[in-house]
Amino acid sequence: MKTICFLIAAMILSFPAFSQEDDTTKIKLDLLRAPSSPAANLLDFAVSDIEKPSDVSAFMASLQSATNSNSLLPSHYAVDLAPFWLFRGKGLTTDKMDSRKFSDVFRQTFVFSSAVRGSDSSSKEYNPANFYSSFGIKFSIKRGSFSKQTSETLDTITLLAGQVASDVNATLKATLDSSSEYQTLAEARRNKLIANGGNMDDPEVVAISKKMTGLQESFKTKIIGEKELLRSRLALLKQKAQSFKIERFGFFIDFAGGLTLEFVDKLFSRSNMHNGGAWLTFGGNYESGFSILGLARYLYNPDKIFADNAGAIKTSNISTLDAGARIIYNSPMSRFALSGEGIYRSVLNKNTIDPSWRLVVNAEYDLGNNQRLTFSFGRHFSGTITKGGNVIAALNFLKGFGNRR
């Protein structure tokens, strides 16, 4: 009965609160996010069509397939190349992945993207007589550091691995030093090297080294097999390593940019800029539950103008600048969540549409048992072609059906 009364009261409260319903659900801040592949995005490639080779052999295979065994220019191909990972990023162990030095962050996150589009009669936007080629880059300027749990797990892995390494090294040294068989072989190898003038490729030297390697291998296997403490440390190490996952918290700044060239009549000498864009994403998320996100986007000749829902102006020779920010506080220990979101949109080189902005504050309280009370208040885009007023206010009560949680 208490719940029903509360439900009715909340419904009554919510009706007068709708001074203006927020019909701008299509205008989401996430639309301003940088694409995963700038070059492919500028040429309207689906994410699934983008090749992302992880090593050189995979890249060569992908290129071979796109060019029909290197016999023709690719006509519909998009690729993302991360040079550091492509060349196997030698030396990049987990301890380096938490580095906050710009040089480390840049080389570990840098991605070069490229896409080409030839004759495509199905698309109205692309002239089948022309050839389109786009290039883009993406990298982080700053990134968050490992979460507390990630750091703790990594510390445990490092400690256990260090204990194993130290134990094996000391025991192996003692075993080899006291092995007469091993010492005899070492003496024979030295004598042989003196006799042949230091020729390491001498078959006899190679054979002795092989025997010594085999002996060392068998000692190592025996040490690991016989030491209970070593085996239990290795078992725990495996358990910790299996549960290890990288989570990052803290401030980050990412940049992405790209441009498309249009080669008229497929002539290299007759090229012009078809479209282009630059994206800046920054913010931070913290283990306390507080997160902030900022987005800025510049586009030249976009497919669709963010500030022009009605399609009132043509998109040729247009530059747009859109920006947005979101702040969220959602404490893991609390039922209360507070968020604010602002979006600014503008067309830089046309006066038809004035810059406009939208600001909404949301508060949410989790009542438990699948029940939530939310409150939104803010200002809508003003001066746009489709909107008149600019107040958003809504009080909603949400009740879910199903198991109580």
Place this chain on the structure above:
Amino acid sequence: MAKSAKSIAKTIDADFEEKTTLDTVYLIDGSNRDVTLEIIIGAPGQTAVTDIILQDDNIIKGKKGSIKEFPLGTNKALNGKKIFITTVVTDTAKDTNNTEEIIRLRGGLMFIEYKLFKIVKEEGDSAIFTSVIEFFKI
């Protein structure tokens, strides 16, 4: 039919012979030039710790990740000594089970690079690479 990128990568991996133990001689001269050691760990995303004993001195203990080039001593001082290197590489990378250690020695008669490599069976397994290198002047 063209091979897929994954199958080519697998073929290349299979071409590497697994090797977790090294026993060799590094030839030096009697000069006062420093001999240096560098250790590089792979694959990207793995976790590694190294322990190094030079003759009887535990010169490196619990060193995380790759080790930048550092001097071990002069050619003259190292003659007849042995270096024991044990590296535990734990598979923490989600996209590969490859573990690798590259040992580079410079400053002796010539530059030498040794490669140790293992594909661990399961996620989270560790590869224990051990190397014994004797410094020897002819």
